[in-house]
Amino acid sequence: MLMRWxxxxxxxxxxxxAAIAAARPPAGLIEEGRVIRRVDxxxxxxxxxxxxxxxxxxxxGLSAPDACPPPDAPTGQRxxxxxxxxxxxxxxxDRDRIARLxxxxxxxxxxxxxxxxxxxxxxxxxxxxRGEAVTVQTLQPSERLTSWLGLAGLPYAAGLVxxxxxxxxxxxxxxxxxxxxxxxxxxxxxxxxxxxxxxxxTETVAAMAAEAEAQAAPTxxxxxxxxxxxxxxxxxHIEPVVEARDRLKARYGxxxxxxxxxxLSAGERNVNxxxxxxxDQHWPEATASLGTAAAYFGEARRELDELISAKPT
Amino acid sequence: xxxxxxxxxxxxxxxxTLAALILxxxxxxxxxxxxxxxxxxxxxxxxxxxxxAIVGFAVLRGVLRRGxxxxxxxxxxxASGVNTASSGVAFTLPALFLMAANDPELAGFSxxxxxxxxxxxxxxxxxxxxxxxxQMIEFERLRxxxxxAVASLLRSPGAGVRQAKLLAVGLVIAALHTFMADAERGWLxxxxxxxxxxxxxxxxxxxxxISFANFGAGLLSGRGGLPFVAGGVLAWWxxxxxxxxxGWVPDPGAPGQEGWQTGYLFFNLLRPVGIGLLIGGxxxxxxxxxxxxxxxxxxxxxxxxxxxxxxxxxxxELGTRVMTVGLGAAVLVLFGAAMIATDQITxxxxxxxxxxxxxxxxxxxxxxxxxxxxxxxxxLSGMALIAVTLMYFLTQGNIVASIMLGxxxxxxxxxxxxxxxxxxxxxxxxxxxxxxxxxxxxxAWVGAPVAIGAVYLFWESPGFGPGTQLGAPQAATLQAIIExxxxxxxxxxxxxxxxxxxxxxxxxxxxxxxxxxGLAMYxxxxxxxxxxxxxxxxxxLQRWLGRAWIGSTLVPISAGFIVGEALxxxxxxxxxx
Numbered sequence: 001m002l003m004r005w006x007x008x009x010x011x012x013x014x015x016x017x018a019a020i021a022a023a024r025p026p027a028g029l030i031e032e033g034r035v036i037r038r039v040d041x042x043x044x045x046x047x048x049x050x051x052x053x054x055x056x057x058x059x060x061g062l063s064a065p066d067a068c069p070p071p072d073a074p075t076g077q078r079x080x081x082x083x084x085x086x087x088x089x090x091x092x093x094d095r096d097r098i099a100r101l102x103x104x105x106x107x108x109x110x111x112x113x114x115x116x117x118x119x120x121x122x123x124x125x126x127x128x129x130r131g132e133a134v135t136v137q138t139l140q141p142s143e144r145l146t147s148w149l150g151l152a153g154l155p156y157a158a159g160l161v162x163x164x165x166x167x168x169x170x171x172x173x174x175x176x177x178x179x180x181x182x183x184x185x186x187x188x189x190x191x192x193x194x195x196x197x198x199x200x201x202t203e204t205v206a207a208m209a210a211e212a213e214a215q216a217a218p219t220x221x222x223x224x225x226x227x228x229x230x231x232x233x234x235x236x237h238i239e240p241v242v243e244a245r246d247r248l249k250a251r252y253g254x255x256x257x258x259x260x261x262x263x264l265s266a267g268e269r270n271v272n273x274x275x276x277x278x279x280d281q282h283w284p285e286a287t288a289s290l291g292t293a294a295a296y297f298g299e300a301r302r303e304l305d306e307l308i309s310a311k312p313t
Numbered sequence: 314x315x316x317x318x319x320x321x322x323x324x325x326x327x328x329x330t331l332a333a334l335i336l337x338x339x340x341x342x343x344x345x346x347x348x349x350x351x352x353x354x355x356x357x358x359x360x361x362x363x364x365x366a367i368v369g370f371a372v373l374r375g376v377l378r379r380g381x382x383x384x385x386x387x388x389x390x391x392a393s394g395v396n397t398a399s400s401g402v403a404f405t406l407p408a409l410f411l412m413a414a415n416d417p418e419l420a421g422f423s424x425x426x427x428x429x430x431x432x433x434x435x436x437x438x439x440x441x442x443x444x445x446x447x448q449m450i451e452f453e454r455l456r457x458x459x460x461x462a463v464a465s466l467l468r469s470p471g472a473g474v475r476q477a478k479l480l481a482v483g484l485v486i487a488a489l490h491t492f493m494a495d496a497e498r499g500w501l502x503x504x505x506x507x508x509x510x511x512x513x514x515x516x517x518x519x520x521x522x523i524s525f526a527n528f529g530a531g532l533l534s535g536r537g538g539l540p541f542v543a544g545g546v547l548a549w550w551x552x553x554x555x556x557x558x559x560g561w562v563p564d565p566g567a568p569g570q571e572g573w574q575t576g577y578l579f580f581n582l583l584r585p586v587g588i589g590l591l592i593g594g595x596x597x598x599x600x601x602x603x604x605x606x607x608x609x610x611x612x613x614x615x616x617x618x619x620x621x622x623x624x625x626x627x628x629x630e631l632g633t634r635v636m637t638v639g640l641g642a643a644v645l646v647l648f649g650a651a652m653i654a655t656d657q658i659t660x661x662x663x664x665x666x667x668x669x670x671x672x673x674x675x676x677x678x679x680x681x682x683x684x685x686x687x688x689x690x691x692x693l694s695g696m697a698l699i700a701v702t703l704m705y706f707l708t709q710g711n712i713v714a715s716i717m718l719g720x721x722x723x724x725x726x727x728x729x730x731x732x733x734x735x736x737x738x739x740x741x742x743x744x745x746x747x748x749x750x751x752x753x754x755x756x757a758w759v760g761a762p763v764a765i766g767a768v769y770l771f772w773e774s775p776g777f778g779p780g781t782q783l784g785a786p787q788a789a790t791l792q793a794i795i796e797x798x799x800x801x802x803x804x805x806x807x808x809x810x811x812x813x814x815x816x817x818x819x820x821x822x823x824x825x826x827x828x829x830x831g832l833a834m835y836x837x838x839x840x841x842x843x844x845x846x847x848x849x850x851x852x853x854l855q856r857w858l859g860r861a862w863i864g865s866t867l868v869p870i871s872a873g874f875i876v877g878e879a880l881x882x883x884x885x886x887x888x889x890x
Contacts, residue, residue: 020552024561034565037570138800163817164820239864245454246822254602254604255608261452270743273745276471279468
């Protein structure tokens with residue numbers, strides 16, 4: 001029990017350490033993010049200042065040579081097929097545009113001129129921030145990896161070591177627990193013996209199949225009764241076996257577990273099919289499915305016997 | 314609706330019938346076109362399984378008066394298999410339309426390679442996941458909450474009046490809430506934020522999503538979902554404050570930027586690690602379970618199936634030969650699609666696209682199927698994003714080829730999750746896996762042309778993209794990501810760190826821990842918390858009332874929650890069209 005808890009604690013601690021280290025940004029990424037965000041914010045501020053100026057212009061009933069172009073108006077028509085301007089070319093064009101606007105003599109009353117100046121200043125600041133962003137180099141994938149490894153590689157590796165140690169301890173604890181003859185499948189329940197449980201399931205399903213086969217003219221009561229017996233079998237026998245599957249895996253390994261659980265699950269599916277057939281009033285299919293289920297459960301039981309004889313408790 | 318005539322029937326038990334196939338194809342194709350429109354308008358996809366199951370009841374049992382539970386299961390398998398294409402296409406292809414509108418070099422791409430690639434992806438998705446049916450459903454016993462919900466629906470005619478009532482109660486509660494919490498009505502909240510009570514910053518979230526489907530999935534998962542909650546706590550209550558206080562998130566130096574900083578933290582630091590964790594966790598899960606998987610695949614060989622036929626009857630699953638031939642054919646079609654996608658693709662690049670695309674599809678399909686099985690939440694977009702990124706670098710920046718493979722992978726991994734969910738439903742109602750697999754393979758070619766045709770149609774009229782009636786939010790996001798990738802913005806460090814962490818967690822004896830922690834880092838915390846409340850409630854109720862009560866009472870109510878929310882979400886979406 002102690003080994004299990006130590007294992008779990010190591011996994012939790014290791015996951016926290018490794019995950020925090022994994023999230024650490026490589027050098028340069030924070031500055032890149034800051035510059036890009038600043039460009040966005042200043043762009044938004046410039047747009048707001050222009051909207052304010054345009055609203056005031058409209059309110060004053062004035063038109064001006066620079067009167068409020070649409071927000072994303074192109075600065076010039078680009079001939080078809082010509083590639084879009086590079087960021088540096090766009091910057092130069094925008095700087096020229098603001099310079100030209102500044103040369104236009106201001107019109108209207110003083111408050112309007114103040115708003116115009118605020119807009120042009122905000123535009124100029126936004127363009128300069130974009131100029132700064134153009135110089136920031138995006139980290140290439142391999143650069144990101146090496147930079148991150150340099151910053152967070154050590155704590156990350158330490159976290160992984162803790163996880164692996166914890167996982168191995170947990171596996172040992174689980175294997176040790178499974179060596180107990182037959183631990184409880186759930187709290188308060190009687191210990192489950194797979195061999196006994198599988199034998200009971202096989203015999204019960206085979207008996208149901210035989211009874212169904214013998215029933216030539218089933219009534220609605222027969223349909224209901226058989227369905228109720230299937231429900232009870234699933235709840236009392238099949239589900240507890242399924243619930244306790246981890247113990248089987250820990251005891252006989254993944255391959256051994258698969259050898260038993262493959263046919264067992266096929267049997268379970270055929271029990272479900274028999275149930276569906278009963279709801280659909282199809283007695284022959286229910287009978288056939290129960291027969292198939294019994295054959296599969298029998299196969300699961302034989303596989304378990306082989307495992308037990310190869311590795312006795 | 315009236316049940317089939319009482320009395321023992323001598324006719325063969327109806328399962329894979331023409332009626333189920335035709336009804337499923339009609340329902341699936343109709344839902345595909347409608348769901349493409351919904352995805353373009355609202356930005357999310359929907360699952361059509363419960364709708365198909367209910368219509369199946371009405372038509373197969375009600376109108377034709379001869380449908381069986383397993384026949385209706387084939388109908389919903391077919392319908393959801395066809396409809397899987399809607400999300401796969403609507404997540405990816407519209408991004409190319411948006412990019413081509415501004416870039417003459419991309420304009421004029423042909424639909425044919427996309428239809429071919431999507432169809433190949435659809436077949437590949439089914440084929441690569443089939444050998445894992447035993448591992449996921451019978452050995453690991455993944456929950457697939459939606460699969461359980463549809464099974465409860467299919468079984469409802471025979472489950473007794475009490476269980477039918479409980480299913481109906483759950484359905485009505487979830488339906489009422491979904492109706493009243495719809496964004497346009499806003500009569501009830503879809504999220505409750507306790508952050509204001511404690512003056513918590515946005516990077517220490519205390520909000521909980523009020524989604525009955527999410528809560529129901531948590532109820533059905535119980536204790537098995539706890540690592541998911543633990544992952545959310547780790548991401549948002551430990552890493553997030555640590556990163557903020559350590560200056561790992563840019564400070565733009567302006568007031569009111571905490572919301573943006575939280576978004577930055579999520580999209581740049583947590584989510585990429587989460588994607589890596591999903592990949593690493595799923596990979597290690599397969600490695601650890603390799604002996605069981607080998608045994609399962611061995612069981613599919615012709616010799617073993619023939620031996621089994623002597624004792625337990627005909628083969629229950631498709632054999633390895635069908636899968637091998639299907640895999641080869643689908644890879645060839647993918648290669649052909651890559652060759653005709655653009656004239657800039659060389660033969661070698663087309664081979665790379667086909668081979669690497671198939672390998673990635675298999676791995677991503679495994680991730681998505683596991684995540685869906687564990688929580689009912691599918692990280693589809695994250696996996697498609699990696700596919701597009703991989704192809705972008707393999708083809709040296711060929712956007713048409715990258716998105717083409719993105720379409721194939723997105724549809725393929727959707728098929729993986731859908732096939733496994735349907736097989737889970739099939740296990741619970743006793744369907745023959747072989748018939749379900751054959752049914753889904755038979756119609757795997759239907760959804761892709763319908764979905765791609767719908768995208769072309771909606772592009773012509775009314776048009777889609779930001780600022781239009783159909784905003785295509787997912788496509789706009791993918792477009793932004795591709796533009797970021799073309800500038801070299803790929804968080805390789807985070808993916809690699811996540812893969813290492815997920816692989817280490819995959820060694821833990823409880824299966825799926827790496828996937829669950831990864832999924833929690835990939836999602837907003839409010840969803841994880843809502844799901845976690847479901848898990849904890851289920852654990853408390855099991856301790857108090859016992860396991861039998863869970864099976865007889867909680868399962869039908871939870872199934873009703875999932876089905877109710879799905880149905881009313883669909884009605885809400887359709888009403889907005």
